[in-house]
Amino acid sequence: MxxxxxxxxxxxxxxxxxxxxxxxxxxxxxxxxxxxxxxxxxxxxxxxxxxxxxxxxxxxxxxxxxxxxxxxxxxxxxVNQVDWTKDIRPFLVDLKDRVNETVHLGIIDDGEVVYIDKVECERSIRMYSRVGKRAPVYCTGVGKAILAFLSKEKQANIIENIDYTKFTASTIIDDSDLNKEIKIIRAQGFALDREEHESGVNCAAAPIFTHDGQVLGGISIAGPSSRVDEENLFELAAEVKETAQLISRRLGSL
Structure with a gap:
C-alpha cells in the first residue's frame, strides 16, 4: 500500500x-x-x-x-474556464432518463427566456420550445423559476416591461398575479406552468445558481397534461428541484 x-x-x-x-x-x-x-x-x-x-x-x-x-x-x-452548458448536460440527460419527459435548459436574455439546451424523451410530443427559441418569462416554468430569484432591481425592471399576451385560459396577464406567483416560487423553490403557455402542456422548473449565489438559468421538465397531471406534476417538481441543486453545486454554489 x-x-x-x-x-x-x-x-x-x-x-x-x-x-x-x-x-x-x-x-x-x-x-x-x-x-x-x-x-x-x-x-x-x-x-x-x-x-x-x-x-x-x-x-x-x-x-x-x-x-x-x-x-x-x-x-x-x-467558472469562466468551464463551458457550463456542456458541463451540466449529463445532469439533463440523467433527469430525462429518470422521468421520461422532455427536459429544457434556459436563461433570461433581454427580458425573455431563451432555450439553450433541450433533451427530448422517446415519447415526446410536438412543443413550442427548441434550442434558440425565445419565450415569455411570465407564463413559462423556466422563465418564472429564474425571474423569482433575480435581484429585486432586475426583477422589477423585467416585470415593468412585460407586454402580457393571453396564450391560454391559464396565462397570467397582470403584475399583481405574477408577483403573487413569484412569492410562492421563492417559498417552494420551484415553478409550475399549468398550461399557461401551451394548451395541453404542463411543466415544472427550478433555478440554477452560480458560485456567488446569482441565478444563472433554470431547468424544466415538460410533458402533455395527459401524462403530467396535477398529481405527478409535484413529483416532477421534486425531481427537477433536486437536479437543479446538483447542477448548482457543480457550478460552485453553496
Missing part, C-alpha cells in the same frame, strides 16, 4: 475555508475552533495567514471572518 501524501495542516486550512464559506454572516475564531475541534491559537494562526494573503477578511465590527477577494477571484476564474 502506498503511503499517503495527505498533509494535516493543508486539510485544516481547507476545512477552515469550507466552514467560513458556508457561513453567510461570517464566523469567529472561537466558534470555528469549536466546530473543527481544534485549538483556538492554532486556528487563529491559520486565519491570520489567510487574511494576510487576502483569502479571508475580518469584519471590523463583529471580528468575524468571511471569504476574501482572492477566493472570489479564484472561483470566478474556474
Amino acid at each position: 502506498s503511503k499517503s501524501l495527505r498533509n494535516s495542516s493543508t486539510v485544516r486550512v481547507l476545512r477552515i475555508l469550507e466552514e467560513i464559506a458556508k457561513s453567510e454572516e461570517g464566523i469567529g475564531v472561537t466558534e470555528l475552533a469549536n466546530r473543527l475541534e481544534l485549538n483556538k491559537s492554532t486556528v487563529y494562526r491559520f486565519l491570520a495567514t489567510l487574511e494576510e494573503e487576502q483569502y479571508l477578511e475580518q469584519q471590523l465590527t463583529t471580528k468575524k471572518y468571511q471569504s476574501g477577494i482572492k477566493l472570489f477571484e479564484l472561483a470566478s476564474r474556474i
Whole structure:
C-alpha cells in the first residue's frame, strides 16, 4: 500500500475555508475552533495567514471572518474556464432518463427566456420550445423559476416591461398575479406552468445558481397534461428541484 501524501495542516486550512464559506454572516475564531475541534491559537494562526494573503477578511465590527477577494477571484476564474452548458448536460440527460419527459435548459436574455439546451424523451410530443427559441418569462416554468430569484432591481425592471399576451385560459396577464406567483416560487423553490403557455402542456422548473449565489438559468421538465397531471406534476417538481441543486453545486454554489 502506498503511503499517503495527505498533509494535516493543508486539510485544516481547507476545512477552515469550507466552514467560513458556508457561513453567510461570517464566523469567529472561537466558534470555528469549536466546530473543527481544534485549538483556538492554532486556528487563529491559520486565519491570520489567510487574511494576510487576502483569502479571508475580518469584519471590523463583529471580528468575524468571511471569504476574501482572492477566493472570489479564484472561483470566478474556474467558472469562466468551464463551458457550463456542456458541463451540466449529463445532469439533463440523467433527469430525462429518470422521468421520461422532455427536459429544457434556459436563461433570461433581454427580458425573455431563451432555450439553450433541450433533451427530448422517446415519447415526446410536438412543443413550442427548441434550442434558440425565445419565450415569455411570465407564463413559462423556466422563465418564472429564474425571474423569482433575480435581484429585486432586475426583477422589477423585467416585470415593468412585460407586454402580457393571453396564450391560454391559464396565462397570467397582470403584475399583481405574477408577483403573487413569484412569492410562492421563492417559498417552494420551484415553478409550475399549468398550461399557461401551451394548451395541453404542463411543466415544472427550478433555478440554477452560480458560485456567488446569482441565478444563472433554470431547468424544466415538460410533458402533455395527459401524462403530467396535477398529481405527478409535484413529483416532477421534486425531481427537477433536486437536479437543479446538483447542477448548482457543480457550478460552485453553496
